[in-house]
Each structure stands twice: as structure tokens, then as C-alpha cells.
Amino acid sequence: MTHTSCHIALLLLLSSMQWLGSSLASNPLHLSASVEEVPAIINSDPPITNLSKRPVLQTKETAPPQFLCILKNLQGKVCVRASLGVEYVVRENKKNYYFNVNPSATRVTGYCNNQKAVFSLEFYGGSLEFTFIKEGDLSYVSKVNALLKPLAPCKNCQNKTYVGVINHDKLFKAKNGQSFQCKSPTTLLLASYFKVKLVPLQIQAFDLANGAFGKEVECWDDYNKRMIPIILGAVAVAICLIAILTYVLVRERRNQGYEQL
Structure with a gap:
């Protein structure tokens, strides 16, 4: 995996998390x-x-x-x-x-x-x-x-x-x-x-x-209870993806170093 593909994946992940957060904050029913x-x-x-x-x-x-x-x-x-x-x-x-x-x-x-x-x-x-x-x-x-x-x-x-x-x-x-x-x-x-x-x-x-x-029309508290598990799930998935991407990136760098030697 190249540096460019890693950066694109991370940008897509951060955009998704930002969309979830903005959806929760914009709910008008408080x-x-x-x-x-x-x-x-x-x-x-x-x-x-x-x-x-x-x-x-x-x-x-x-x-x-x-x-x-x-x-x-x-x-x-x-x-x-x-x-x-x-x-x-x-x-x-x-x-x-x-x-x-x-x-x-x-x-x-x-x-x-x-x-x-x-x-x-x-x-x-x-x-x-x-x-x-x-x-x-x-x-x-x-x-x-x-x-x-x-x-x-x-x-x-x-x-x-x-x-x-x-x-x-x-x-x-x-x-x-x-x-x-x-x-x-x-x-x-x-x-x-x-x-x-x-x-x-x-x-x-x-x-x-x-x-x-x-x-x-759903009240704020009900909306919050429904959305929090979704956001927590998205955060957990994000952490897993970041860990996987980091592992792959480190492994590729090590392999490239061995080839140069």
C-alpha cells in the first residue's frame, strides 16, 4: 500500500466521523x-x-x-x-x-x-x-x-x-x-x-x-440515545482501521528496507 492510498483512506474515515458528529449537533429538538x-x-x-x-x-x-x-x-x-x-x-x-x-x-x-x-x-x-x-x-x-x-x-x-x-x-x-x-x-x-x-x-x-x-417527531434525548451507539461503533471501527493501516504501512516500509539492502 502506498503513502497516497493510506492518506486517502484516512481522509475518507475522518470525513465520515465528521458527518456523524455534525448530524448529532444539528438536531433541533433539544x-x-x-x-x-x-x-x-x-x-x-x-x-x-x-x-x-x-x-x-x-x-x-x-x-x-x-x-x-x-x-x-x-x-x-x-x-x-x-x-x-x-x-x-x-x-x-x-x-x-x-x-x-x-x-x-x-x-x-x-x-x-x-x-x-x-x-x-x-x-x-x-x-x-x-x-x-x-x-x-x-x-x-x-x-x-x-x-x-x-x-x-x-x-x-x-x-x-x-x-x-x-x-x-x-x-x-x-x-x-x-x-x-x-x-x-x-x-x-x-x-x-x-x-x-x-x-x-x-x-x-x-x-x-x-x-x-x-x-x-423525535425528542433530543431519544435521538441522542439512538445515535450514541452508532457513533461509538463508528469510532471503534475507525480505531481498528487506523491500527490496520498503521500495521500495513510499517510492514511495507520494513519490506522496502530489506530490498534495498
Whole structure:
């Protein structure tokens, strides 16, 4: 093998690795959020008479049950469809406490028009609301509101109403007629002490053909999990090829040296 052929092989190998890296870096689906900090409200709401129905925070995290819910417009057509599991995470006294939303105790409310949809999950002691916007050929969630009124998680803790909001953002972006999907956990930081975890998540507003989800748009975390093994495999192959090329090149040089003698 000549020096020229070795250089060509190495250039092709480096070009392939650069293409894989640029593909991963250019994926536009990374979720970010601007959070409006809202303080927790202490004992400011009207008392809930049936305390047994208030959400009970747990010290251990468990997978939330998944459920499918839809919202229809005035014409009776599905305008929002969501499949998700919802977990609230509260931070108190430097500890995390968890509450999973029960599908059987949750109702869907909201409204839809051609450019905006408000989709809210409501249960006794809390709610989670998404505001969808349709802008050109894209739709996204511009605002997320959450509220939770749990029983005090510990003896020294006070009863609080936890509220949080993400506003002025473009979450779960998808083209019209497509759905946003994320099998990995999606965490929405609503306040420093309050967040919501959605796992798994598939959601779509507007242009639902026959009320069904459209083609899935993959979230960043899922894309990353799928691409990392491919990139690692390519790197391993590259290392093997470089080792083989180096061995062949050294061997040829030794053989040429013997012929000259």
C-alpha cells in the first residue's frame, strides 16, 4: 500500500466521523425553558373539606401510570391528543417528594380554535395546563402552568399550594399534522422547588387526521440515545482501521528496507 492510498483512506474515515458528529449537533429538538419563578403559597387557599382526597406526597419515586386523553372542539373533532404519564416533584427541606397523577381521577378541560388550544388536566388538588400555538407550518407549547395542593409531606412542614409556570417558550415543536414524541423522561422545571416529569410523552394539537396521532417527531434525548451507539461503533471501527493501516504501512516500509539492502 502506498503513502497516497493510506492518506486517502484516512481522509475518507475522518470525513465520515465528521458527518456523524455534525448530524448529532444539528438536531433541533433539544428542549429548553424559560422559567418564571412563582413562590409557593402557604395556607392562602380556601380549606379543602375532604382532606383524604388531597394529593399525598411520597418519599420514593415510582413510574407514573400512562393514560390517553383527548380534547374536542365545538364541532366535535379531536383538536388535542396526548398520551403521557405525569409525576409531580416537590422540594421541601432539601428532600424530594413525589406524586403521580391518577388517570381515573383526572378530567380534561380546555378549548381549541384555529391558532390556539388550551389543554388542561385537572384532578382534586391540582392541575396541569398546556397552551398550544399554531404559527405558520409549526405548532408548539408556549406556556405550561401547574398547581398542586398536597397534604404536608412531613411533621414539620406546612400545608402549601405549589404553583409554577413556564412561559414564552417553544416546547414540543412539530410540523402541522405531526406529533411530538419522547420515550425518555421529559422534565419541566416550573420553579426551583417544583417540577413536573412526563414519561413517556406523545402529544399533538391541530390537524389530527381522524383524531389520530400524526408522524412522530423525535425528542433530543431519544435521538441522542439512538445515535450514541452508532457513533461509538463508528469510532471503534475507525480505531481498528487506523491500527490496520498503521500495521500495513510499517510492514511495507520494513519490506522496502530489506530490498534495498
